[in-house]
Amino acid sequence: MAAFSIENTLGALTVGFNISCVVFGVFTTQVVVYFRRYPLDRPAYKLLVAFLWLIELLDQIFIGHAVYYYTVSNYDNPLAFLRDDIIWTLIVQIVLGCLVGTIVKCCFAMRVWRFSKQNLTITGVIAFMILAQLGLAIYYCVRSFELNRLVLAAKLRVVGSLALGAGLLTDFLVAAALCYFLRQLRTGYRKSDTIINTLTVYAVNTGALTSAVGLCTIVLYNARPETFFFMASYFTLGKLYAISFLCTLNTRKVSRGRGTDREGSTANTSNARNTFFMATNSGRLQRPQDILPSNSFTKSMEIGVHQEVSVISDMDDAIVDNSAVLSRSKVPTAV
Numbered sequence: 001m002a003a004f005s006i007e008n009t010l011g012a013l014t015v016g017f018n019i020s021c022v023v024f025g026v027f028t029t030q031v032v033v034y035f036r037r038y039p040l041d042r043p044a045y046k047l048l049v050a051f052l053w054l055i056e057l058l059d060q061i062f063i064g065h066a067v068y069y070y071t072v073s074n075y076d077n078p079l080a081f082l083r084d085d086i087i088w089t090l091i092v093q094i095v096l097g098c099l100v101g102t103i104v105k106c107c108f109a110m111r112v113w114r115f116s117k118q119n120l121t122i123t124g125v126i127a128f129m130i131l132a133q134l135g136l137a138i139y140y141c142v143r144s145f146e147l148n149r150l151v152l153a154a155k156l157r158v159v160g161s162l163a164l165g166a167g168l169l170t171d172f173l174v175a176a177a178l179c180y181f182l183r184q185l186r187t188g189y190r191k192s193d194t195i196i197n198t199l200t201v202y203a204v205n206t207g208a209l210t211s212a213v214g215l216c217t218i219v220l221y222n223a224r225p226e227t228f229f230f231m232a233s234y235f236t237l238g239k240l241y242a243i244s245f246l247c248t249l250n251t252r253k254v255s256r257g258r259g260t261d262r263e264g265s266t267a268n269t270s271n272a273r274n275t276f277f278m279a280t281n282s283g284r285l286q287r288p289q290d291i292l293p294s295n296s297f298t299k300s301m302e303i304g305v306h307q308e309v310s311v312i313s314d315m316d317d318a319i320v321d322n323s324a325v326l327s328r329s330k331v332p333t334a335v
Helices: 007-037 043-073 088-115 120-147 150-183 190-206 208-223 229-234 237-250 294-300 308-329
Strands: 253-255 258-260
Touching: 007 043, 007 229, 007 237, 043 088, 043 237, 088 120, 088 150, 088 229, 088 237, 120 150, 150 190, 150 208, 190 208, 208 229, 208 237
Parallel strands: none
Antiparallel strands: 253 258
């Protein structure tokens, strides 16, 4: 049977496992960096990072078990994937990978929720797409157990493509929403607008790699369903979502062992509660006595690409400061 060659099936499965090992190593390195750099970070962040790492470890063990079963245990039976029942770890791995993606996307959805000042419509659509993808992935696994043959995976192309497509659409919605609400923060300050542009590019890049791998999986699944190329691509998808989450946490500033994106004194870290979500604690404009002078504002805007919390609070300062200046000079505001 020419279509089901060893190179295109077990070979692709083995190569995908090797690549996923490398990606898991990168993710583990990010986890180690996080716990060393932010030993006093919020317990919720620590538990979430540890939970993601445990899921990915279990996911990698399941992938390794499936590859070992088909390439070692059935070494003298290379067509076991054609005739025998599918190994259960290969199916459960799909749910684990989707679970990691769901958790990370929920965190990014919280960004949109807080950054959009609790816009229920856009956040609700994103949440619906996240849950839809998870539901489709679970249904895919249930149907896989019912079919119980690895070579029959092509019959589930519609469900699998819908699940992966929902993930792509979710990544696009998150990036588009962040770009839109970032543009609303423009104040006319050259340096602050430059930061906004940089953060916009960062918001797009956050889901660019995962979207590319997800799209590649969809294309391979539909173009070459008789091969296991799509499995090799999917093995790394969940880990890439986890890496994107850890990169966001690890690029924050360090203040006495805590993660914070605030400028100025490191003695006060109370405003660092929502650093990952790019929002201030209260979400309200600061009081007049808390407004920074214009030169202090300019200095505070000279921040790195990932110092996202400073942008929102400083934008509030800029709006109030501009209003005060315009009121004194009685110059009409240009829209």
